[in-house]
Amino acid sequence: MVRRIRLLLDDSAWFVPFLYGMGGIVLTAFTQVFGEFFRDLLPEFIYLDLDSAASVLSSTFTSLMTMMTFSFSTILVVLTTYSSQFSPRTINNFLTNTSAKHTLGLFIMTTVYGISNLFLVRTADEGVVLSSGISVLLVIGSIWAFVKFIQTVSVSIQAERLLSELHKEALSVISEQKDAIESDEVHLVLPRSVHSLEGQAVRAPQTGYIRLFLREKQGDHETDFESVVAVGDFVAKGDLLGFWKGEDAPDIELFEIGEVRSSMQDPSFAIEKLSEIALRGISPGINDPNTAIHAIHYIGDILRELCELSDGDFLYSNGKCDWHVKRKTLETILFESLSPMQTYASRDIFVMGSVFEAIRMARLQAHETLDSTFEDMVQYFVDVIDWDRLHVKEQNYLHNKINRAKKMAT
Incomplete structure (x- = not known):
């Protein structure tokens, strides 16, 4: 509440x-x-x-x-x-x-x-x-x-002030999640790719974005719950949200669904806003690559904080039951926030360089289990760049950025 x-x-x-x-x-x-x-x-x-x-x-x-x-x-x-x-x-x-x-x-x-x-x-x-x-x-x-x-x-x-506010907004959400994990209010568990069909299904009462997971309703309930959606996902009325693993399912709403997304439990939404600002900056109509580069750098810093946590889902436990809630993977967040840049900026070496710089920043304190995700993302951008159209100096510039993005933090 x-x-x-x-x-x-x-x-x-x-x-x-x-x-x-x-x-x-x-x-x-x-x-x-x-x-x-x-x-x-x-x-x-x-x-x-x-x-x-x-x-x-x-x-x-x-x-x-x-x-x-x-x-x-x-x-x-x-x-x-x-x-x-x-x-x-x-x-x-x-x-x-x-x-x-x-x-x-x-x-x-x-x-x-x-x-x-x-x-x-x-x-x-x-x-x-x-x-x-x-x-x-x-x-x-x-x-x-x-x-x-x-x-x-x-x-x-001023674009710089808006970017800074979005940056602070995302860091605040991530900080709350870290504090909850450190205080054992929530635990990170391995993602589950297969969900049991036993129990009672919970379906979306309306169409919209999942804005909140109402974890405070757990109280003294004794029935386990497992979700199949994450905060920030879009669901249609009647879509499957998860399962109650028991015959006596509590009659409570676990998800707040609305027409507009919220970043209160979803730092990826603030990242998405920054990504959209960057896309506007590199679009032919506006042509403001410096704002795009600035936004991408902020994305990299947010990912740096986010990647201190390993990939995994949230698990809330009161000693009597466990509520398992899906969480967006780093691969999904990276792809959704950075891959759109190559649509307009695949030939802009400075914007693409900032993308590799964002990946480098994200890896500074990243959990070791995320290494393969970063390597795959770097390789994706290497593949989409049209190297034949670039001058040797431009190629050298990007190769330097790529090597720094691939270098592991020590």
Whole structure:
């Protein structure tokens, strides 16, 4: 349940602004009820007569609407930039940006507070009101947030910052997995290629991506479970998800399935975003190979962290039952993230060189069982390169990169 709530909060762009809007309503009620109570405690200039208060509230509301209009227009421009220059999968990274959510939330809070008090100010029993003074303070805060928002936008559309954020996103997920393994919350076991057909089948209740495996539901259950899908896989309604190995199968949902993938338990999704940005960079329409090289280097560093773990599936055990969950193999992640580069960049020696450099970085601290996977991937790229079209100097450059990728870390 905790992970599902966390996923909802991380992916939602509306929840934080909604809380701010509710805060505006609460602040309005507080001002109307206790405004006179603070009369002797607050400076006199904060209180205005009814006509002046109405004018201030009207002016602040109008100016705030201007800022909101500009902000929403800016957001649309940024979303278009993210979709066209980077990848449609990266749009959510901006929508869920903490600074952007709090800025919009403060705008909404000030708007709700201003318009509600503008409606109620004429009904005040006293000759003076407090709401206009608080509204001015909120508008000042909104101006500061607006400046902060502009700075956030200017930074977020920089390719280097987006790549860095995706890099941190993936490393955070991998770090959580490593911590869980070190604390014995989960164990790595050898992958199972054949699954038993005994027991009760668990099928997908809807079509979509597997976003989470709800391991916290294991509790004190005594029935073993074995999955045939991994987090990040796409399933259709009715697809087989796994088996309960027993006649008394618990009536619980083990997988969170949704329309959009999440990287919360799936670091390969962040790698996929970086791969798409790299593909956009080397496509003929954009032609930005330096961004592609930068993205590929980040992919290599993420793989370096990921490859410290051997290939294997996750096993959750409570002492009474074992839940076996499939995990994407390194071979799959390597092929899906790096092989698309050869579509446009097989003749670009610098992009291809960065691919071999990414493989070299991934092998720095890789588990010894992954050596053959790396060698096969290097050989794959060697085979797809059209060596006859390359100059001798270009061939030498790539051969140097290939030799470094093949060299084992000591």
